Every structure is written in structure tokens, then in C-alpha cells.
Amino acid sequence: MSDPAINDINICIATENGSGSASANNILFKSIFKMGIPCSAKNLFPSNIQGLPTWYQVRASGRGYLGRKDVIDVMVIFNETTAHEDVDKVRPGGLVIYDDSKPLPRELIRDSLKYLGVPAWNLVKDNVKVTQLRAKQRNIVYVGAIAQLFGIPLDILKDVLADTFGDKPAVIDSNYLCIQLGYDHMESSGATQELGRLVAVPEGNKDTIMTEGNTAAALGAIFGGVTVVAWYPITPSSSLVEEIIARIGKFRTDNNDKHRFAIVQAEDELASVSMVIGAGFCGARAMTSTSGPGLSLMQEGIGLAYFTEVPSVFFIVQRGGPSTGLPTRTQQADITLMHQGSHGDTRHLVLIPHDNPSVFELSWKAFDYAERFQCPVFVMMDLDLGMNMGISAPLAYPDQPFDRGKVLSREQLEAQGGTFKRYLDIDGDGIPQRTIPGTDHPAAAYFARGSGHDVDASYTEDNQVYKALLDRLRKKYETARDFVPRPLIANGAGNGDGVISFGSSYTPTCEALDRLREEARPLDHLLLRALPVNGEVQQFLADHERIFLVEQNRDGQMAQILRDDFPRYAARIHPVLIYDGLPVTAGEIVNLIKGGN
């Protein structure tokens, strides 16, 4: 498996968005997947609809490394605008594939690279009859060329086409034609390359699913029983709700065409958070989904949800900040704003998935946590996790029934003697009981407010009652420490240095640690899965002299939280910060850990 010449290749396709390249890229990716080879795709697209540079990196890795690869082995330069920089990105000894319908400009030629032309434009011009389709179909030609060069069988490509365009045989045919054109051209030209080959792995990728994090989150929300979704479109979170819209109807439409869900496109994020709060207060499982700018706009609402203790779920798909920043790049730089969002003293629960199964799991669980702890719960995602194709084990069916928390029904109210104090810490865990509007019991009603209130929910300005309320809210957060998902300790607690990673950094960190181990530098690894963190994290800090904390932000936002949580170990924490907006690579982590040596 570790023969470098086999199943270890990173292909980058440089094109324009809106040019039909997405479909070609997808076919290439799926074909490698179908060969049974572990693979991942990273789509670097512009914040624009049509005509700007786009890069798509497909990595095949027999060893199962699915982060973005540090080096590009093969570059398809189908975009003249960026061709210059594109060839510069290819590693020495790498391969450049270009459209030789026109001669390759001299200045693109590097001694260290190999060039193979495929006259894609001429081929489609001669073979594709519908003129409007030609620009689009040109992209598919390179798929054929690559297939021939690296050994993707034509029948696999055919299968993938059938799978993708199942109901449109004409489209299948025309695409297959173009693939064949590229394939045949390479074959007849006798072109070769020495970078390696793709070899099908029998039973490889069996029981493996292929999806995007936003889809997994959408499914998680549906299986988590979400009924009210209020949202406002924003990249890269839009597709999360759009997937809910596309999928929920199937499970939740009654015979008489009634919907057991409601999805509202709000007028802005101030409205979406308020709608979620209104719905959560009334007992619905409610959520919104947004990215940085929307999260900023929701701050006041988040404080209200915190202080009135309304269950509410926030999917935050992070992108490059601050401000509008880079809407189509990835980052983990909204951690503080999630964890300590809104004015005043607040502390919020943050769930941090790292792959599609955990996205699904933590998404349905988010609704349970929100109701159990009666508070905003954040599912922290990012563009890399949310919008890039990832392969993984199948999504696992929820292993727990709905946890509605301490909601009192009419019967329960009756059973406890008809008394109810909304904000009384009845169990000593900081979590009070809750009733839902419409509950048909005279003691059910209470009057929630974002201003100071006592255990009866009545307004008060009493300093001691106020302090007691703040303390109880903090206690609730402390209770949560042992309830939120525990960290995953990938390697046992040795005595060397440790590494903590979370979210989309986890995958490349694993690869980085393998590499460091090969260099005789073994490191223990802890995957953080939630805030607040619990004793296991503390133990990990205690067990290691030096802990590298991998974060995708400039300021070490997670480090700030951990240092404050565990001041004794503050100096042990060495943030490894990668924040240029591209998905993290193992090489970056290796370098920074070595640099911090």
C-alpha cells in the first residue's frame, strides 16, 4: 500500500467557475472513489458566480490521508488567466496538462516539469455538435486524458456518468464521448508519465459514503427532529439549509400535504435568531445556520437566548474573516464569538465535529443538548468541512431517543403538586425546569424576560438575586463539562509532547503526526470535540510538557480559552496557527511544530 508510485497523487484542475468544470471535476473524483482508493477533493472557488479562477484538487491516497496535500503532482491548466502561477505551484518533476489546441506560451515552460498537451478545444469543436455545449464539454476532455495517463478504467468512468446523469442518456453519451476523445488522444500520442498509477483496490471504499459536511449537518438536523429553521443565505452555510429544504419534505409531509416542519428565509440574521428564540421558547426544536457576518449580527439575540434559557441551535460554518473577508475560504476564527458571544458574562456550549459522521452525530445531538441545558448550542463547522467532499464511514443512526430535558407536561406539573418555578435550580445542576406555551395547566405559564429576574421569572433588580442568577448560569456551564462530547484521545498519554486539534484540522494533523513519527518524533494527539472542555483535557495538559494546539486562526482563539481554563498549564500551550484560508495541510503542521521545537 505504501509504494509511492501507487495510489498517491494530487491532481489540481485550474479552470473558471461557471464554465462547467464542476461537473468534470466531480466525475474525476467519483471515479477514483469508485476504484476503491481513499480520496478527497478540495474546491477553491471564488466569491463570484461566473468567470473567475477556480481550483479543484483531487487527492488519491492509498494510505488514507484525506487532508489537502502539500504538493501538487499534476496541474491541469485550463485557465489562461492563472496559468502562469499555476505552473509555479507544481512540484519539481510534476506534470502539466494543457490544451494544445493553441501552442503553449513559452513563458509557461519550466525545466523541472513535464508537459502533456491535449487539444481539448479542437476535439470538442470537431465532435460536439451543439455549439453552446462546447465550452462546457471541453472540461470533460481532460478527465479522459487523466484517466488514460493514470489508469482509471473507462468502464468506471461510464458507471460514474450513469450514476451522475442517470435520467439523461444524451448527457451521458456526450460526456462519455469527450472522455473518450481525451483518453484516445493520450493513448495514440503515446504520452507517459512516471508519477505513479492509480490502481483499483478491491473492496476499497466499501461501506464508505461520500458527501459534504453541510449535507451531513442537514441530515443530522432532520434526524435530530428540527421543526423550525430560520435562516438567511450566506456562503458557506447556505447549502446546509438548502440541503434540509431538499431533503426534509420526504420524511415530514403528511397525506394532506401538511408539513411537519417550517423553513423560513428570514429578512436578515437579526430576524433569524429571533425566530429561533421564539420557536424554541414555544417548544419547537429550532435552528439557524450562518457564517461570521451573520454570527456577528446575531449577538444580541444569542445573549437573550442565554439569559432567558431558550434552547436554540446555531450551525456556524466558518469562512475567512474578519468582516466580509474571504467568503469562499476556510478558517476557524469565530471561536470566541461562539463561546463567549454577546455582551455581559456568557459561556456557550460549542460542539466541534471533525468529519462527516461526527457532523451528523453532533448535529442531531445539538438539539438534545439545547433542550437539556436550555441554552444556545453552537455546531462549529467551517467551509472545508462543510463544502468539500469527504469520504467516511456511513452515518450512524442515533443511539439515543430525543432528550427534551426538564420540560414539564401538564401531568408532571400536576404530579409535582402544581408548583413550578421557572428558574429554580431544583436539582443542583444549574438547570431549572421548563414549561411550554399551550400547556394546559394553570401553573404552567411564566413570563420570560431578558432583564434581571428571580426564580419565578419576575423582574427584579435585587443585587443578590441577580448574582445568584449569574452564578447558576455559570453552574449550568460547569455541569455541561461532563456532558458534552468527550475528547477523542487518539494516542495514549505518553511523556513526550502532545498535540491538540479540532474540527477540520484533525485529518491533516493525523497525517502530520504520522510523518513526525516516521521522523522519530512521536506525539500524543487529543481531538477536542466540544466546549466547555472537561477533565480529560486537563489531564492531557498535565501529562505533557508541551502541547501544540492546531488552530485555523491568527490569534490562537482556542488557546486563549484553554489557557484561561487551566492557567497552570497556560505556558505549555503552543498554538500552531494556520490561517491563510486554504484547507490545512499536514506539511504546514509539521513545519510549525518543528519550528516551535
Add this chain to the structure above:
Amino acid sequence: MSDPAINDINICIATENGSGSASANNILFKSIFKMGIPCSAKNLFPSNIQGLPTWYQVRASGRGYLGRKDVIDVMVIFNETTAHEDVDKVRPGGLVIYDDSKPLPRELIRDSLKYLGVPAWNLVKDNVKVTQLRAKQRNIVYVGAIAQLFGIPLDILKDVLADTFGDKPAVIDSNYLCIQLGYDHMESSGATQELGRLVAVPEGNKDTIMTEGNTAAALGAIFGGVTVVAWYPITPSSSLVEEIIARIGKFRTDNNDKHRFAIVQAEDELASVSMVIGAGFCGARAMTSTSGPGLSLMQEGIGLAYFTEVPSVFFIVQRGGPSTGLPTRTQQADITLMHQGSHGDTRHLVLIPHDNPSVFELSWKAFDYAERFQCPVFVMMDLDLGMNMGISAPLAYPDQPFDRGKVLSREQLEAQGGTFKRYLDIDGDGIPQRTIPGTDHPAAAYFARGSGHDVDASYTEDNQVYKALLDRLRKKYETARDFVPRPLIANGAGNGDGVISFGSSYTPTCEALDRLREEARPLDHLLLRALPVNGEVQQFLADHERIFLVEQNRDGQMAQILRDDFPRYAARIHPVLIYDGLPVTAGEIVNLIKGGN
């Protein structure tokens, strides 16, 4: 001076708001001030307009302790609703003054307290002709009673009345009449008390001013050259802008009635921050003022100002959070949201005044910092500092001319060869050059944007350019460390423990440390005056084994920042947290420091 029986008394007046008590309280306070005795007043008022309990505490302290006093020596119970709890607040041996027009209810009587009645209601009924005025005038009677009991000379009261109601002799007379009624009643009843006396201090309070922090801030803004104020009313920040409105016209109205300023009441805080950004971009010195909920709403705008580098000044007068919280109580719980506000990686400059002269100073300087560093600058205030009367040295005239920072005029553009790159770090300090719309030079214009941009301000998604921009912004923040107001080190760096305080905690902390010193527990004291902190703070942390950090919030927000800044010393920082919404007292600090012993 330290004779406990002289000039050391804390009087609390319990009344209702909207009942005219404010005016009576004010007269009492001013009279003590006029006697030359150091004094302070803490107004605890409800979030309501009329009819709810209000407490006003006047503290006279010969030793000059001006924080809220821990114990109440004298309680005036003029509010039946709260009389019960009010008497419970009085220290053993203390005095209760009540209106004995009606007999005192039995259940208000405590053995440990002394009671003196003044038939205020009967007195005004018999002596004040205008029926509508009686309720109001009743309050003034207790002032007379207290004057007699503690030795405030009647002529001083007369002077204060003249000063307060200068243009309304009838009001002076009717008030004086009521004061005399109270005074005479006490005198003729032969009542006495042993709590102590107020004795005029010759030359005391000479060259001392008496004002509220919001007024000092308003004046600071005016002297700082503010021209555009966009605001939205919110307690406790409204009076800041209202003071600007009341005062600016005098200095900035042209002969032809044109205004060299513009103050706009915006429709919301989203608008006010946007207006400030628009005005700052165009070269005006622009500000807004708000409290927690408004700060939350401004988050998105703050990120824009940070990323586009627009000078902008934010006065944040903090109140009890989270959410609507306690609008008329004090807290310092918006520190994180100021310092790291908005999504993405941000770090903002925060100026932290602690008394009226420093409020004035840091307010005018805020505009210089904003232009020098081209960024949002926060002036961190709180209700205690902003809305309570404080006495201090006079406001000092600015000792520096306007610092407009690196603004390029037409001539300067010409002089540097007509080239200009908006976001180029030309001096290595992270601060680029800036031009102002309307500058009549062909090279002046640039296109600002909240999205990724290069040194020319052009849009880019290039990962390296983006990272370089984030790094430069961080560098600017690092540059600011040595430019923002340095800490004030009240006591030299000894080898015992240290205390760090900031803002309105400073005054009670000084008193607490005096007390601890008297108990043979000397502690060094550092007053933090800004974020980011600089090397002097680091040195203070290095010099002390244990540092108590006094904060008015639950979560130790400042501790989190310092621990992250100086991980080596993280464990040395012991937050002393007081967050019940009342102004901090020395006793609370003493207890918490001792508890953390």
C-alpha cells in the same frame, strides 16, 4: 483627619424615583462638598421612570475614600415599600430617619438601631401652599434634618440652593423653607446622634470639580474635536451624548448659525456604527456611544471598521448584562466584546479611564489613537463611572495637538511622487497611509472593502496576500502596546503580592489596599489603563508571586486576556470578581483578597 467621629459618614436615602428626591439628594451632596469634605454619591435607581425604589448614598470621607462605603451609617426611610429591607441594611449602632407624620410600624424597629422621626409630610402640608409641590418638597425636609444632626451649616445649604436654582428665587425660598422646617424640628426635638459630625475643612475641595463621567467624556469628545456623533439612546450611555448635545453648540456654532458638528439620533445601533464608519472614512472625527445591547448590535460594523481600517471611537458605558440585564446597574462585563469584538481575528484598542480627569483625557485622546492607528478605539466606561457624581482635580487641557495620523494631503501626495498604496506598511509599524475623499489629487482615491484586499485595496483571494494582511493588522496592534496609555503603578514593585485594578474599581481598590496595609498586609497596586497591555504589566506580573485582578464581571474577562498574553504568569493571576451590579466597595475587595489567601 482620621478621627472616626469626624467626616466619616455614609448616608443612604431610600425614596421613589420621579418623586423629586433627586433634587433633594443633590443638595445634600453639594452641601457636604461645599464644606470642603471629600465626598461621593452613588445613585441606585430603577429601570423605570416613576414610582419605583431608589437609593442614594452620600459618603463623606475625610480620608478621601470615594468608593461606595460597605456599611450604611444613616438610612432615611422615605419609601414604605422597601422600608423593611432598608432598616436591615443599616449597620449596628446606625441611625434611621423616618417620617413620623405616621407612627413607625413596629416591625421596622431593631434594637441595634437608633430612630429619629421628622414629620416631613405634616410639615409640608402645613407650610407648603401649592398642593402639587408637597410630595416633592417632603424630600427636602430630610436634608434639613440631616443638616442639623450632622452639622451642615444652614448658610452653606442656602448657597447651594442659590447655586442650583440661581434663576428661580421662588424655588430657592420654598426649598429653604423646607430645609429649615427639618432643621428646626430636629433642633427643637433635642435629637442627637453619636455617629460623628461633619466639620468643614478650610480650603477643602478647593480646585476640585464635581461631575459625572458621562459629562467628562462628552467634554473630552468635544475637546478631542469630534464632529460627527451617531447614537441611539440607551441607559446608561444616553447622558453622554446628551451632554455633548447640550454643550457643543456653544463652541461650534458659526455666526450664520451653521454647526461645526453633526449629531444624529440613528434609527438603531446598526445604523449608528455604520454612520460612524462612513464619517470616519470621509475624514471626520466620528464617534458613537452605547451600552451592552448596542455593542452587540454593532459587532458586524466593528469588524468592518477593523478590516478597512477606519478611525472610529466607541464610548461603551457598561451596565449589568447579559441581555437587557440590569440597565441601571453597573458592571465591567463587555471587555471581551470590546477587545475581540466581531467575527474573525480581531484585536481592538481599549482605553480605560478610572476617574473624571482620566475620562476627559482618554476621551480626547481616543480620537488621536483612532486616527493614528486607523481602527476602532473603545473608551471603556461603566454606569458607576459614567452616571455617578464624582469629585476630582479639574480637567486638564489637552497637552498635545490633534494627531491625525498618516493622512496624506494633496501636497504630501505630490511630495511623495504621486504614489500611494492605501494598505502598504510603509513604516514597518503596521500602520499604512490614508487619504480622505475629496482630496484633489489623481492618486488619492482608493476603493475600500470589507473583503480580502491587497496593498492597493484591490480585491484578492490570494492566500498569501490575505495572510500578510492579517499579520499586518496584528502588527499594528503590537505597535499600539507601547503607545496606548501606560499603566499607573501606584505602589512600587515590592516582592509581596500585587493587585491590578482598572476603571471604576480603582478607587475602592485603593481604599481596600490601605485597609490591608493597616492590617499589615501591604500589596503593590497597578492600574491598568488600556488594552493592549505593555511590558510594564508583564514586569508587574513577573515581580509578584500572586496578583489579584479586580474585575466587575463573573468570568474574569480581563484575566482571560492577560493569561493569554502572558501564559507564563497565567497561574499567578487571581481574579477578584464582583458582579452584583452595585458599585464596588473596599470591603468586598478586602474580603475576596483575604479569602484567596
Add this chain to the structure above:
Amino acid sequence: MSEPAVQMQAPANGLHLIKKDYEGAQSTLCKGCGHDAITASIVTAAYEASVDPKRVLKLSGIGCSAKTTNYFMNQSFGFNGIHGRMAAMATGTGLANHTLIPIGVSGDGDTASIGLGNFAHMVRRNLRITYIIENNGVYGLTKGQFSAMADRGSRLRKGGANPWEAMDIISLSLLMGATFLARSFSGDRKQLTPLIEAAFNHKGTAVLDVLSPCVTFNDHEGSTKSLKHIRANRDALHDIDFIPDFDQVDVDYDEGKEIRVRMHEAGMITLHKIKDHDPRDRGRAIQLLEEARGNNTFLTGLIYIDENMPDFAEVEQLPEIPLAFLGEEELRPSRQDLDQINASLML
């Protein structure tokens, strides 16, 4: 019930509740505040229309007006949220449980300044709600600054005249597609109470712009929202009755003098014409509002109504059982469903 009511006992309504059952906490507003008069009308309306307090949801933002919801119907759930977002919050409650009777109380600042955008969009959606704006032209709670509904030229107690034209929230709501629009005056309980009763029974957004003098900050000479000024410049469209029970409605009425509108939920509103206006006539409503604007008068009464437009819950195709009360069985797809999804994500 056929047994004779016991003497001295307060009269009960259709739900066997007495008026006291509709009261709330003691008001902490200023003595004489218009808002308290509105509270009284709400109490009477709910009592008379036999509204079930357990189905009522009281919603508000921030302001003196927002406190109102605390002063009626103690037995009802309430949510006093944040400034300007009540409309959006209400939209969420309406999705979670469209069978509740939401009563929103807001201020002119809360609705027309900070909340304008969210309010307008709530109206567009025709969310079922009784939305009362206690309009005093100022921000009461923050001590008397102008709101966007202060009239041009109106003066502050201290300080200058308002340079901007007042926002007419009724015209705006009409433009946004509101289906029940009324203007009234806190001091006119005879007019206000039946309007509120009708609003409770309207299936859609009912906007009531109720002039409500702020006696502390905006009741002086020079204010156009003072008690005196409002009284002098009111212009009523009609006298109004609300009849909760159809059976009581006598069948023949004089079309020339009366207009009757049957409400969706229950009851009927009868308008005894003063001006000639059928509130189902949108064009004429626009014209009358425009005239009132020109004359600087306050046009009061039921200005517009449309009982046929589907409300938000209907558009969203909500099921009979509120979403909030659906359980795991109704909501979580089966294991087989997930198997199928997983299969579809394989190749």
C-alpha cells in the same frame, strides 16, 4: 348554565372567567401613562371576547410600552425580548405553535425605529398576531427622545423641533400587505376595545396603531402627541361594536349606516359609519390616509381589513398539531431511511 348567578359575584364570560382573571401585575408606569389605559382595554377585550388566557402568548420588545404585557393576563405565557425584534420573535412562535393567540405590544420606537425592517417583513408574511403599537411619539423609557413616529415640528420638552416627517405605520403596513389595520387612541376605550376584540379573532396580522400619550415626556404644549392635541385632531371613521357571539347578531341591518365584517375565528365587527368608508376597500383606505396626512389629523377606526388572505401558518402548510408538540415518532426518520441515505451516498 341555568342556575341564577349568585349576587355580588363578578360576572363571568363564556369561559367562566371573571374580568379579574384577565388582569396582570401592578403597573409600574407613570401615573396617567396612556399605556395603562391600553392595558385596561386589552383586559376588557380579552374578557369580553372570552379569550382563553392559557392560549394567549404575550410578546414585547423593550420600552415602557413593552412592559405592558406584564400588566395583563397573569395566567398567560409572556416573553419580553429585546428592542425591536418582537415581530421576528413572534414569527418564530407562530411557526412553533400557530394555535396560540399572540398579543404583541410594542412602542413607536421599538417598531418604527429599530424594529422597522423586521416589523415590515412580519406584516408581509401575514403572521397571525394582534400587534399593538403604543404610540407616544417618543422613547419613554430612555427619557424622551423623538421616535420615528414623532410628527414634524413637534417639540421635545427640552429641546428642539423634530425636522422629520412622522412615519405612518398604518400606511406602511398597508403597503406591506397587512390584512387588519386600525388606528385608535388610548383614551377612547369605547373605540379601542372592540377593535382589539376583532384583532384577537383575525387570522393574520392585525396592526393597531394606538396613540398613547407619554405624560412624562411628551404631553406638553407643542407636542403633537399630547393628550390635548390628540383629542383635538382625532377623526373617527365610525363607531364600533364587536359581537363575540354570532347567534346574538340580529339579521337585518342598515347597509347605508352600518358595515359588518365577520371575523375568521369568531364574532363580528359592526361599524356604524361616520365617514363613508368600507374598510375592505384598499384604494379608498390609501386615499383617506393620504388625506389625513395632508390635514395632520389622526384617522381612527378600522381602516382596512382583508379576511381572505391566507395567514403565515397556512402558507407554511402547518399541520393541525403544533410543531412544538410533535415527538420523536413524528419527527425522526427511521433507521431504514438513514440506511437508504447512506446507500445513496455510496457509489
Add this chain to the structure above:
Amino acid sequence: MSEPAVQMQAPANGLHLIKKDYEGAQSTLCKGCGHDAITASIVTAAYEASVDPKRVLKLSGIGCSAKTTNYFMNQSFGFNGIHGRMAAMATGTGLANHTLIPIGVSGDGDTASIGLGNFAHMVRRNLRITYIIENNGVYGLTKGQFSAMADRGSRLRKGGANPWEAMDIISLSLLMGATFLARSFSGDRKQLTPLIEAAFNHKGTAVLDVLSPCVTFNDHEGSTKSLKHIRANRDALHDIDFIPDFDQVDVDYDEGKEIRVRMHEAGMITLHKIKDHDPRDRGRAIQLLEEARGNNTFLTGLIYIDENMPDFAEVEQLPEIPLAFLGEEELRPSRQDLDQINASLML
């Protein structure tokens, strides 16, 4: 200049600038996007009206439309801010420097969804600005969701019909007291260009609602904002000319056929009547808009204008020199002033 222009050289305008001087960066919008056609009209209008690029300030929020400001007048300052807040940001720029010529470009989502409140309040203040809404009925940049200005029943490329009535931003602006209201179509440069020229010369808020098809997400059959649908349902009030230079205006004109409005800053707009409508007649404007609403047509042209209302800068009594250019001498009170203040705070 009396010397004959050199052959081949592009003709210069009053400021000796050629049209190219008004161009901007290369557009990155989709080929055929309506927004680019509007850009072209802005360039022509600025060139023809001899607008000084150094005095122009280009403002926008977020969206495909917001990018437009980058595609014209490279020599002008620009600020591409955040979603929905351009109106408020513009208000700030107008205070700092009211002598600039602000050109704001927004989208229907940017203005009518997230930005509605701030937009409405900007209009109320009559801020001087040319505010162009590139109205395509969808959120282009986020890939085609409905905006608040999508028409009821309009269909998404994939997905259902819009259940809500479109917000009519012109009617809304009229209600908010706007002083220049026009609707046009990106494809009709003959109509749009003079409207923009006039807007540049209007002292107050000029709102231009310009229908601008999104060829990628909203140009299909079933969309009411498709090129085809707009073309078929346009209803022009008049043909329009803008004459930048008064001296060129010939004195006698036919009142029955033409209406002339002299703009505050410079120039004159001439309306060659198609429909009978004087845009200074507010009542009639309301009526026509209401009719268009009923007929589902797009009423285009100059719908309303009021050249007499004071603009924001005037109301705020701003001095001749912009606030931004005042220095320490004009702004910082003297040492004596502070002494006096200190004295007043003593007793």
C-alpha cells in the same frame, strides 16, 4: 475651447474628460448580467453630466450589485461595506462631507431585505445620494434565493413559487418622504441614463429602482424578473432627456407634451409625456403606482420629484467647509473655555 478637436481623439466633456475616464475595473459579473448594463449607463451619465470623479463617492453593501461600484469611475473613492448598511454608511459620509457626490448601488436583497430599516430612515432624512437598486428579484451572489422584491408567484429556477407579495420600494420610499423616485430597466439606457444624470444633480435622496435581470438565476420562464417578462410588462410614463447645460435649453416648450424640471445642482430634465403625469404630483404618483400594482406592470420613468425639500445637510445646518476638513483651530475649544467649564463644576 475653440480649437478644433484633433481627429480620432475621443470627445471630451465639460471637465475635459473622455468617457474612458469614467470607466472602472473589468466586471467579474456573469456575461449578460443586467447590472453591467446599468454600469454602462452610470458611466455615460457621469460623463455626459460632466461629473467630477474626484468628488464622487461610490458606496455599496454586499451582493453582485454591490460589486458594480468597482466597475465605474476608477478615479473615485469607493467603499464596499457590509450587507444592508450602505444607506446608513452613506448617511455618515454625508455628514463628514456633504460636498461629495455619493453614488450608492445596492441590490433588492441588500435594500429591501436586510437593509430595509436603514434604507427607509435614510430616505426620511433626505440624504443627498443617488441610490440605485439593481433589482433582479433574487439574491444573485448567494445563488438565487428570493428577495423581498420577488413578485408573488414568481418561480425559482429550481424550486417553488414565491408566496409573498413583492415589496414596492418606490411606493415605500414615497411614503418615507423621498424626493426623487424613478423606476427603470437596465436594458433601456435611453431612459435610464438621463434619469441617473438628473439624480446626480438632485439635492436629496434619489431612489432609482432599476429592473436588472439576473441571467444566471432569474431569467427563466416563470420568473417575473426575466428579461422577457420585464420587456413585456414595462409601462413608461414618458421619454426623458437631461440637459446638463441651461444655456442650451430652448425657451419655449409645449406644456401639453412636455414637463421640465430644473434640478437643484445643475441641468434640467425634460419629460416627453406618454402618460399624463406631472411627477411633482404626489397624489397622482400614489395612484399610478397603485394601478401598476393592480395590473402587475412595471411603471417606469420619473415617478415623483420634489426639488424644494431641504436635504439632510441643510437640516443639520452644516457649514460650507465639510466637517472632515475642519482642523484643530475650528474644533478644539480654548484653554479658557476649559477653565470656565472647570469653574462651573466647582461650587
